[in-house]
Amino acid sequence: MKNKIMLLIILVCTILSGCSKVDKKQEISREAAARKVINAMSTGPNEDLCNESAFSMIGEGVDLPLEKGEDWKELKQNWQTLVGEYFAIDALDTFLEYGPAIQFLSEAYFKGTIMSVEKIEIVQKEAQTEVYLIHWIIGEEKRQDKIFFRYNSEDLIEEVKIL
Numbered sequence: 554m555k556n557k558i559m560l561l562i563i564l565v566c567t568i569l570s571g572c573s574k575v576d577k578k579q580e581i582s583r584e585a586a587a588r589k590v591i592n593a594m595s596t597g598p599n600e601d602l603c604n605e606s607a608f609s610m611i612g613e614g615v616d617l618p619l620e621k622g623e624d625w626k627e628l629k630q631n632w633q634t635l636v637g638e639y640f641a642i643d644a645l646d647t648f649l650e651y652g653p654a655i656q657f658l659s660e661a662y663f664k665g666t667i668m669s670v671e672k673i674e675i676v677q678k679e680a681q682t683e684v685y686l687i688h689w690i691i692g693e694e695k696r697q698d699k700i701f702f703r704y705n706s707e708d709l710i711e712e713v714k715i716l
Contacts, residue, residue, distance in 0.1 A: 557659055584684070585707045586639035587685060588673055588686045590713065594654050595689050597661030604662060607655050641709040653715045655668060666692045673710045681705070684716065 562711060567642045593602060637645050648654050661668045670689045676699065677684035686689035688695065699716040 561642070583683070583704060584675065585637070586710065587683060587700075587702050588611070590636050590639060590702075591673055591685060591687055592709065593632070595668060595670050595687060597658045598665065599658060600662070602628060602635070603655050603658035604628065607649075607659070634657050639710050641705045641711045644709070644711050648710075648713050652713050654713075656686050660691070666693075671695070 554567050559671055571610045584667070593599075597603065599663055604624065629646075630653065632645060632649055640648065657668060660666060668689060668691045670687060672688040673681055674686045675689075681704050683704075687698050687700060689698075690696070701712070701714050701716050703712040705711050
């Protein structure tokens with residue numbers, strides 16, 4: 554009888570410890586995803602992720618809606634390959650079209666300024682959101698920005714914005 558009780562206790566402990574490891578793994582993967590996205594959008598110039606094709610052309614001979622450059626599909630595919638698995642359905646497109654994805658990289662591309670991430674700190678963590686403080690270097694200047702991430706119930710990124 555004691556052996557059965559002991560075996561049952563060991564089984565319960567094993568199950569409970571396995572469940573806590575799954576939660577920790579999800580937490581780590583969410584942070585790892587955010588770090589990968591931050592590094593992608595903050596390290597440049599990177600012509601695989603941002604070049605003149607990332608911008609709508611305005612001017613004579615351009616039809617509405619505004620047209621992206623010829624290589625835009627290739628740039629989107631590069632983003633998809635690099636970080637697409639971390640985004641919810643349609644969230645990567647929103648991130649690229651309206652979010653901060655290209656904002657920092659465009660500065661590096663057009664000015665020829667080298668940008669790199671020095672340090673990433675998580676400063677706020679809620680059930681479905683996180684805020685990171687990014688310490689980075691743009692040319693000779695050090696800069697800090699906060700970046701907000703919102704996740705869905707499957708821990709996929711739904712929204713990224715600069716605070």
